[in-house]
Amino acid sequence: MTRPGKYRWALIIAALALLEAACRLGFFSRQTIIAPTAMAAGAWQALGSAEMRGHILITLASVAQSIILAVVVGFAIGAALYCLPRLRRTLDPFLASYYAVPTFVFYPVFIVLFGLNRWPLVAIGFVFAVMAVIINTLDGLSRVPRGVRRAAKVMKLTPVQHLFFVMLPAAAPWLFTGAKFAVVYSFVGVIAGEFVLSGAGLGHAIAFAYNSFDNTAMYGLMLLLFLIVGGINMQLWTWEQRLYARRG
Amino acid sequence: MPGAVDVDQAVSAVRREGPRGWSALTDTVLLIVAALMLWQAATMLIGHEVLTSPLATARRLSAIMADADFPAHAWETGRAFGTALIIALAGGLTVGIALGAHRLSGQVAEPILVALYSIPKITLYPVILLLFGLGISAKIAFGVIHGIIPVTIFTMNGVRNINGVYFRAARAMRLSGMQTASNIILPAALPEIVSGFRLGFSLTLLGTLIGEMFASQRGIGYMLVKAMEMNDVATVMALALLLIVLATTASAVLLVIDRRLRQSMVAQLGD
Numbered sequence: 001m002t003r004p005g006k007y008r009w010a011l012i013i014a015a016l017a018l019l020e021a022a023c024r025l026g027f028f029s030r031q032t033i034i035a036p037t038a039m040a041a042g043a044w045q046a047l048g049s050a051e052m053r054g055h056i057l058i059t060l061a062s063v064a065q066s067i068i069l070a071v072v073v074g075f076a077i078g079a080a081l082y083c084l085p086r087l088r089r090t091l092d093p094f095l096a097s098y099y100a101v102p103t104f105v106f107y108p109v110f111i112v113l114f115g116l117n118r119w120p121l122v123a124i125g126f127v128f129a130v131m132a133v134i135i136n137t138l139d140g141l142s143r144v145p146r147g148v149r150r151a152a153k154v155m156k157l158t159p160v161q162h163l164f165f166v167m168l169p170a171a172a173p174w175l176f177t178g179a180k181f182a183v184v185y186s187f188v189g190v191i192a193g194e195f196v197l198s199g200a201g202l203g204h205a206i207a208f209a210y211n212s213f214d215n216t217a218m219y220g221l222m223l224l225l226f227l228i229v230g231g232i233n234m235q236l237w238t239w240e241q242r243l244y245a246r247r248g
Numbered sequence: 249m250p251g252a253v254d255v256d257q258a259v260s261a262v263r264r265e266g267p268r269g270w271s272a273l274t275d276t277v278l279l280i281v282a283a284l285m286l287w288q289a290a291t292m293l294i295g296h297e298v299l300t301s302p303l304a305t306a307r308r309l310s311a312i313m314a315d316a317d318f319p320a321h322a323w324e325t326g327r328a329f330g331t332a333l334i335i336a337l338a339g340g341l342t343v344g345i346a347l348g349a350h351r352l353s354g355q356v357a358e359p360i361l362v363a364l365y366s367i368p369k370i371t372l373y374p375v376i377l378l379l380f381g382l383g384i385s386a387k388i389a390f391g392v393i394h395g396i397i398p399v400t401i402f403t404m405n406g407v408r409n410i411n412g413v414y415f416r417a418a419r420a421m422r423l424s425g426m427q428t429a430s431n432i433i434l435p436a437a438l439p440e441i442v443s444g445f446r447l448g449f450s451l452t453l454l455g456t457l458i459g460e461m462f463a464s465q466r467g468i469g470y471m472l473v474k475a476m477e478m479n480d481v482a483t484v485m486a487l488a489l490l491l492i493v494l495a496t497t498a499s500a501v502l503l504v505i506d507r508r509l510r511q512s513m514v515a516q517l518g519d
Contacts, residue, residue: 004355011356032378090275097499099450101491102457105472105484112298188368192458195370196476203371210374218374226367233366234359 034219042220043227052205056224059190059202062118066125066186071179073126074133078178081134082141098131107193121193121201128189132181140174141167173243180236187229300482309486312471325467328384329456332391336452337445340396344403344444345429348437354404361404365397369455373462380463387459387467394455395448402444406437439509446502453495 001009016036022028023035034042046052081088103124110120144167152166168175194203202225209218284302291301300308312318347354372393380386414436418428434441460469468487475483 004352007352007356008360012360033375086275087279090272090279093500093503094279094496096446096503097450097492097495099447099454101488101495102454102461102469102472105476105488108476108479108484109298109481113294184366187366188370191368192370195373196461203368206371206374222371222375225371229367230363233363237359237362 030215031213034215038216039219039223042216042218043223044220046217046220046224052221055200055202055205056228058118058200059194060228062121062190062201063125063183063186065122066129066190067179067182069122069126070129070133070182070186074130074178074182075137075175077130078134078137079141082138088138095131095135103127103189107197111197121190121198124193125186125189129182129185132185133178136174136178136181137171140171140178143174144170170247173240173247176236176240176243180233180240183236184229184233191225298481300485304482305485305489308482309489312483312486313490321467321471324384324464325456325460325469328387328460328467329391329453332388332395332456333449333452335388335392336395336399336448339392340399340444340448341403341441343396344400344441345407345433345437347400348404348407348410349429349433351408354408358401358404361397361401365401369393370458373458376459377463382463382465384464386463387456387469390459390463391452391456394458395452398451399444399448402447403437403441406440406444407433409440410436439506439513442502442506442509446499446506449498449502450495453491457491 019033020035020037023030023033023038081091106127107120107124110123114120114123148166148170152162157165190201191203194201195207198204202221206218206221206225209215209221287299287302291299296304347357369390373390376386376389376393380389410433414432415428418432423431457467457469457472460467461473464470468491472484472487475487
């Protein structure tokens with residue numbers, strides 16, 4: 001393990017130990033926050049119950065659908081905007097302010113459109129994630145060095161060859177960043193939707209535990225959620241760093 | 249690196265832009281007209297009760313704004329957002345500069361920050377409520393946890409990308425830590441910092457509104473959640489329109505500042 005890695009783990013363990021001690025010594029009341037070991041016990045309990053596993057799986061399924069849709073559609077829109085620089089320049093301030101609007105207020109609209117099932121949640125995740133893919137696709141394509149594009153022209157590549165042999169490989173790190181954000185934002189969107197209005201899923205289970213004052217279950221589920229999202233994200237981040245390092 | 253200052257790209261961006269002005273303005277007007285037409289078409293396609301038309305939304309918005317209760321709600325949101333923004337920007341800037349200037353701390357902290365940025369913070373609302381109680385401090389806390397991390401990450405990357413010569417010059421001139429921060433680091437990393445502020449602005453607003461939706465009886469977020477529960481689509485659309493207009497205006501202003509800063513950086517580097 002690298003030196004920063006060792007320090008990082010030491011820092012995390014120290015923070016957890018501090019929280020554990022503060023909780024055990026009674027600095028926080030049990031109604032506010034519970035000790036990390038109690039959270040872990042809650043997470044273990046949740047994993048043992050078939051009902052909770054169902055909530056987790058249904059959330060993961062919706063998130064996966066949202067990611068796939070966001071990556072495919074976002075990449076198509078990003079590539080189209082790259083070909084239309086004037087439209088892109090005009091859209092720029094709108095793209096940048098996109099995330100200031102709490103998208104999930106449109107949940108009722110989606111429910112009327114798609115019916116009372118999982119699709120409105122997938123739609124929220126998608127709406128939340130697609131813009132990150134668009135922005136990163138644009139960013140990556142416009143960073144392809146001019147020299148590379150000229151070389152492609154000299155070799156008389158067809159437009160399709162140009163796209164697949166030149167543009168996509170050169171923009172790969174940024175496309176990957178877009179996909180990474182699609183994962184992050186799909187989780188945020190789907191869970192937020194489940195929190196607000198839903199009868200199933202991890203977000204709903206956390207809100208339900210909170211409303212029934214079941215702190216062990218609530219913190220246990222939160223811990224599981226953060227481990228799942230944090231773990232996936234750390235892995236993607238490591239791959240991403242490697243991609244950028246290789247491109248130089 | 250995502251968000252790194254790429255001189256080649258910045259130069260070509262400046263060249264591409266060329267003299268702008270009226271044509272850009274016409275483009276923006278055309279875009280807004282096209283968006284309104286799309287919206288109107290969508291309304292006709294899926295029905296007025298699902299998606300309110302642009303005209304009806306504007307009417308509802310002016311009715312909401314004329315309401316006697318509205319100034320109090322708006323003031324409440326503005327106050328919470330303003331406070332949260334100041335805390336997020338000041339905190340993110342301080343931590344970001346410290347982590348960017350000290351290489352090892354930056355390496356230790358970056359994956360932790362990235363992981364924190366990725367967790368769905370909405371699930372923390374029970375914790376925030378338990379810690380801060382109902383009211384304005386919970387909303388501010390919600391705004392801060394959304395906004396502070398992107399500002400920190402952008403500032404850190406900006407400081408890291410500063411040319412090492414500048415730091416050696418600072419040492420040669422025997423500047424103190426504070427002097428280095430304010431006279432060298434801040435100006436050199438300014439374009440990145442403004443980009444971070446832009447994202448921080450949006451996310452702090454989002455966080456404050458989410459806080460209001462769950463932890464408050466006042467403010468625009470509360471009005472939103474109430475309209476959502478009563479399935480009052482017209483009010484939801486009107487408030488969303490208000491937020492889009494406000495956020496886009498602020499974002500456009502910051503974008504202009506951002507571009508100016510990058511252009512002046514490029515001009516300096518080009519000499």
